[in-house]
Amino acid sequence: EAAVTQSPRNKVAVTGGKVTLSCNQTNNHNNMYWYRQDTGHGLRLIHYSYGAGSTEKGDIPDGYKASRPSQENFSLILELATPSQTSVYFCASGDAGGSTEVFFGKGTRLTVV
Amino acid sequence: GEKVEQHESTLSVREGDSAVINCTYTDTASSYFPWYKQEAGKSLHFVIDIRSNVDRKQSQRLIVLLDKKAKRFSLHITATQPEDSAIYFCAASSDSNYQLIWGSGTKLIIKP
Numbered sequence: 001e002a003a004v005t006q007s008p009r010n011k012v013a014v015t016g017g018k019v020t021l022s023c024n025q026t027n028n029h030n031n032m033y034w035y036r037q038d039t040g041h042g043l044r045l046i047h048y049s050y051g052a053g054s055t056e057k058g059d060i061p062d063g064y065k066a067s068r069p070s071q072e073n074f075s076l077i078l079e080l081a082t083p084s085q086t087s088v089y090f091c092a093s094g095d096a097g098g099s100t101e102v103f104f105g106k107g108t109r110l111t112v113v
Numbered sequence: 114g115e116k117v118e119q120h121e122s123t124l125s126v127r128e129g130d131s132a133v134i135n136c137t138y139t140d141t142a143s144s145y146f147p148w149y150k151q152e153a154g155k156s157l158h159f160v161i162d163i164r165s166n167v168d169r170k171q172s173q174r175l176i177v178l179l180d181k182k183a184k185r186f187s188l189h190i191t192a193t194q195p196e197d198s199a200i201y202f203c204a205a206s207s208d209s210n211y212q213l214i215w216g217s218g219t220k221l222i223i224k225p
Contacts, residue, residue, distance in 0.1 A: 101147070105156060
């Protein structure tokens, strides 16, 4: 069973603070993704990666950084968190090529106060 | 760039009836069209997909239709059950751009 694990599952952060969201996959997938989900916007791609050491900007990268130190791990970093980054964040993994099933983690609910 | 639109933000059907969720896309090169389901408070999981070399695919009560000329694809859920209540997302990708482009989601409500 494909597995994508996100931590933490819930996080309250203060404005201006640093937040790191972690994601681990045991699928041996090359591609990993970070999305945020907001009501009325569906899923929006923040950053993605094709493999260890690679990070690419998605559709809404401003205010976020990503790190892919290994095949299994992909982190999303908010250096200076703002209330507008309050959202639910999903990590996902998939085989290279994009035309195959993508597996999602359970999500992280981030509240920036 | 590619855009995927889901036209119904909410759809309500009576239990046992069929539900149809429609999506359109803009990139004629799109060749892969998956559907994902998100139950309340949970993550997304894959339900069915279709590729551009066919125009119909069925998996049990789920049918996906693809109209390449109209750049439209749809998810049909027959004999709906309460557990079909969820948000359904469509997406599209092409062989040249591997990134999935997502629709905004349709909340399906199954009424007793």
